[in-house]
Amino acid sequence: MAASPARTAQYIEVDGPVDEEQTLIRYAVPYAPEDPKKTAKFRKKLGLEPEAAPEDANVRAVLDSFIQPRKWVDQAGTLWVQHSSAEPAARIDVVRTRDKLRGMTAQQGARPTGVCPVRTYLYSECFMEMIRQTVCDSWERGLLLLKVHAERVLAQKAHRELFESRTGYAFRLALKGEKDTAAMVDRIQFLNKRQGELADEEARYHKLCDEFGSSSDQTLKVDEKKYADELSALRKEAAQKKAQLESLTAPIKKA
Numbered sequence: 001m002a003a004s005p006a007r008t009a010q011y012i013e014v015d016g017p018v019d020e021e022q023t024l025i026r027y028a029v030p031y032a033p034e035d036p037k038k039t040a041k042f043r044k045k046l047g048l049e050p051e052a053a054p055e056d057a058n059v060r061a062v063l064d065s066f067i068q069p070r071k072w073v074d075q076a077g078t079l080w081v082q083h084s085s086a087e088p089a090a091r092i093d094v095v096r097t098r099d100k101l102r103g104m105t106a107q108q109g110a111r112p113t114g115v116c117p118v119r120t121y122l123y124s125e126c127f128m129e130m131i132r133q134t135v136c137d138s139w140e141r142g143l144l145l146l147k148v149h150a151e152r153v154l155a156q157k158a159h160r161e162l163f164e165s166r167t168g169y170a171f172r173l174a175l176k177g178e179k180d181t182a183a184m185v186d187r188i189q190f191l192n193k194r195q196g197e198l199a200d201e202e203a204r205y206h207k208l209c210d211e212f213g214s215s216s217d218q219t220l221k222v223d224e225k226k227y228a229d230e231l232s233a234l235r236k237e238a239a240q241k242k243a244q245l246e247s248l249t250a251p252i253k254k255a
Contacts, residue, residue, distance in 0.1 A: 017070075017082055024104070024125045028085040030070075
């Protein structure tokens with residue numbers, strides 16, 4: 001039987017024993033470390049021996065390092081603990097795990113491609129069960145698989161952070177594009193409005209130029225007529241002055 005809770009890894013607080021249909025990890029029969037009689041009675045009820053077979057301490061230490069034991073308190077206040085199973089896996093266990101993985105994947109609607117938390121959780125749990133089965137056969141190979149699992153988790157975390165970073169950047173870029181588009185639309189509207197105002201101003205100046213040109217032509221005609229009249233009057237006056245001057249300067253004829 002496994003050691004008491006005070007000498008094992010930290011336990012997971014749960015409401016009761018694990019449901020074998022809801023997990024891919026195989027767990028051992030729960031036991032009450034503070035009440036061996038209840039443990040023997042419970043095992044007898046399941047048709048098992050009163051005491052569990054002794055386990056390899058190395059195997060149990062490795063299993064508890066990555067699959068934390070579960071604990072809960074029943075209605076009578078008795079503490080129960082359930083470890084992951086340390087029994088070596090047979091070929092039928094591997095086939096059963098494969099079929100259960102397929103069934104749970106279909107039942108929980110895991111997507112076959114893309115980012116899917118359900119599929120990620122189920123495959124991670126399946127990998128943990130594979131490591132458990134390997135540890136039961138050889139805890140040294142199990143430790144190697146644990147290192148592989150740790151590297152996979154780190155790589156997956158890095159990929160997730162990269163994906164979230166790129167998604168956030170794309171989202172910020174899209175927001176910036178929307179802001180730039182809105183600013184450009186406002187700029188275009190302002191320029192169109194300004195163009196209309198300048199067109200109206202141009203038309204007004206054209207009208208003023210036409211009016212000024214028309215009035216200038218009329219003024220020029222009046223000035224030309226006035227100049228012609230003044231010139232004609234001056235010429236007539238000059239002719240008269242000339243005639244008078246000639247009459248005054250003409251020699252006097254003797255009788």
